[in-house]
Amino acid sequence: MRNGFRQSMAWLHTWTGLLLGWLLFAIFVTGTSSYFQEEITAWMTPEVRSVPADAPHGFAAATRWLAREAPNASEWAIYSAGKRAAGLQLYWANGPDAPAGAPTSARLDGTGRKADARETRGGEFLYRFHYDLHYINWYWARWIVGVAAMAMLVAILSGIVTHKKIIADFFLLRLGKGQRSWLDAHNASSVLFLPFILMITYTGLVSLATHYMPWGIAANYADEGKFFEATFPWPAPPEKAGAAPLTAVAPLVARAERAWGAGAGSVRILNPGDRTAQVIVSTAPDSGMSVRQRSLTFDGVTGTLVSAHNPAGAATATEGTMIGLHAGRFASSMLRALYFLSGVAGCVMVGSGLILWTVKRRARLPDPDRxxxxxxxxxxxxxxxxxxxxxxxxxxxxxxxxxxxxxxxxxxxxxxxxxxxxxxxxxxxxxxxxxxxxxxxxxxxxxxxxxxxxxxxxxxxxxxxxxxxxxxxxxxxxxxxxxxxxxxxxxxxxxxxxxxxxxxxxxxxxxxxxxxxxx
Amino acid sequence: MIHLLLLLLTAIGFGLLCLSRARHQSDLLGRKLTGKAANRARWGGLFSLALAFFVAGDRIGWAAGTLEWLGAASVGAVSTMLMLSLRSSRNSSR
Structure with a gap:
């Protein structure tokens, strides 16, 4: 009976692994490269040179640039990917008087000058490919990727059951022995990196959980928009009320960073230069293990604190931390290197598994030449x-x-x-x-x-x-x-x-x- | 520095655990260990891994430290595996 169970698990492992293996390999390779997404983007835009010295000055310089180039905008937004980013990304919403084709985005280098970088998606393309694929609708792409991730989870668990001697063969890698060597490589890359491989598959599913299981939202909110509004507040600029000078941004960023004990990653300014102006400062993506950002909203004229957003519920914190574990944006350079190595082990695991399927069957073919x-x-x-x-x-x-x-x-x-x-x-x-x-x-x-x-x-x-x-x-x-x-x-x-x-x-x-x- | 220390501790830990296995001893040492020595290697290995965990938690913080310990443990285990693979292929070709 026990042997029967193991055999059925081996069957499951073989066929779930094979059917989605090619897609999983692509997801693992592009996902692993995304641990260096910012570095890839930096390399792909060689025109952008220096890295911002510190957040308050970088954001202040960007604000001055926007005041010069888009003074009548209804909204300015300045984003930094964190400490590893080269330069800042700016977006703005033009006022009604702007011509139709006026630009709405720019990239600044560390000194606050506009960087005339070549147009590229950089590392973001590889990152997005690993869950949105390309040339097909992202909605269905995420379902396809989710099916692959679920198959991965099935393959991991059935693989553990199938592997008869996890402890006895823990350190074994016999090279130059054909099928034996492929099996050892497949086992070593999965068993020795099992904590990472389980974590990355499970948290990958969690990060798209609201996509796969929207019923929790449907039961509690009138529509999905209301849920995302409550979870990720995104205020729109109010009606303009009359000119008033914008307060200095650097002290607000510095104050927010002191309050959090973490770096700021984005500044949104609603109605800049108006009496209704608001400055919203949010934490950087690499400022903590959870990906859920905290933000402080300041009055844009007086600089007084208006409100604070801190997603701190236990479920939100758990979800945010799981996604954070998956993306590893918080990681120090050493931990990032370990993440990358573990990702490479995942690629080896999927690749060697796919090859093992053919190596195992070639010997049993009636006519190996045809x-x-x-x-x-x-x-x-x-x-x-x-x-x-x-x-x-x-x-x-x-x-x-x-x-x-x-x-x-x-x-x-x-x-x-x-x-x-x-x-x-x-x-x-x-x-x-x-x-x-x-x-x-x-x-x-x-x-x-x-x-x-x-x-x-x-x-x-x-x-x-x-x-x-x-x-x-x-x-x-x-x-x-x-x-x-x-x-x-x-x-x-x-x-x-x-x-x-x-x-x-x-x-x-x-x-x-x-x-x-x-x- | 702390990162190197972690890699060293986990490599020693898994090296000793590997050494405590009867089937690997002749590949690694060229002889069998006594039961007592193998036991000592096993406990020494476990102690080294546990020490690495506490060092990581204490110095890096328990959240990021645990992650780094897991990553370092994987690298330590792989380096042990590669060393064993190298030694046993050398022994068998001799």
Missing amino acids: PHFGFRLVEKLNVGAIAGLPFAMAVYFLANRLLPSGATGRSDSEIAAFFIAWSAIFVWAAARPTRSAWTEALAVAAMSFAAVPIVNALTTDRSLVASLAAGDRVFAGFDMAMLLVAAGFGWAAAKAWRRTVSPGAGARKRSTATAAEAA
Whole structure:
């Protein structure tokens, strides 16, 4: 009976893992890269240089810029992604007298000057892709991602049941032994990183819980809008009442930071320059473990505190902290590195699981040279997902440097390059024998990653050497990470190539066996 | 510094736990440990991991410290696994 239960769990593990494995791999890879979302965005906008010195002065400088450029706006909003962000993002709502096509957003560098950065979605595209996908409606995308995450949870739990010797095989990694090695790698990456992998899957589901289970809201609020209004208050600017000078913003930001003991991340100013002006200061995304932001509202003329918003209910705090754990925005650089490594382990787990499916079945094929359609399909999809997605990311970075910086719809072209590259690997895998396709796809991924720092050095003045000399950790770190990833793919390509020239030990054993039979 | 100390403590912890396993001893040391020595390695390993947890909580704070301890423990376990894998492949090729 017990054996029967374990077998049914193994079946569940195999098929939930396979069916959604390719999507899960893409979610894991792009999600893992998002731990360095701000750094990726910084690298993709090389025109933006300095980082703001401190929040009060940065926000004050941005306010002065807005007073000059959009004095009649009904609302100004200034956002900072926190300590790691390069520059500030500004948005404003133009007054009725502004021309129709007037700009409503700008990016400032750390000194408070407008940064003429190339148009790019930067790291945000990869971040959004990991739960909203792309080219399809976000509503359905989140359902698809949710189904994948649920399948992941099922695969993890059934995997734990299936794994007979978690404790006995805890430290085992036997290399160069074909199927045995793939199984060890799959086990090691999941068992040794189990706390992270369980946490990230569960909290990922929690972060979209109101999307998947809206009934709690439906039972208590007239409509969803009312719920979000109560949870995330977003006051609209009132009717203007007559000019009055705006109070200084820096002291308000400093006061808010003192009150919280945490950094400020955004300032919204309603009706600037009017008697009804309000200044709303909110905490930065990296200011605490919970993602739910606290805010203070000040009178925009006198600077007195009007109200405070502090989402402190136990359920809100739990939910906010779970999402915070998932996103890791609060993390110190060491913890961020550990988050990233754990994410890489998750990618290895999903990737090795997908490969294991084919490795296990190849030995049992009636004719290994002409496998059935399902087997071939899985093999081709594996190449496209595991080698293709990283290649697409390298192409995304290359496109950022190579597309002309003034072109219209530039950010969309970067994203198009990403998907064209990714599809190309699927087509290539379908057209070529699988073993050669693996070697070629891995090699082209390695070359593209290696090309990123080279193209960066040729197209900007922020080469790896220049960044190292200037002590620029973000740019130097990005370029070195690209080289490291290139080396990893190069190693994998060499491994795959050696296998195509001299087929593995298993195949040799089989051929000697048939030779013996023939004799 | 504290981060390096955590990585060191968790690597020692899992290294000792690995050493307490009869099946890994000849790969790591080239000989079997006595029951008493293996016991000592097991408790030493658990103590090192527990110490890392308290150091992390005390120095980094219990919330972020627990997270960092879990992350460091994973890295410590992986480094132990890689060391064992390296030693056993060297032993078997000899």
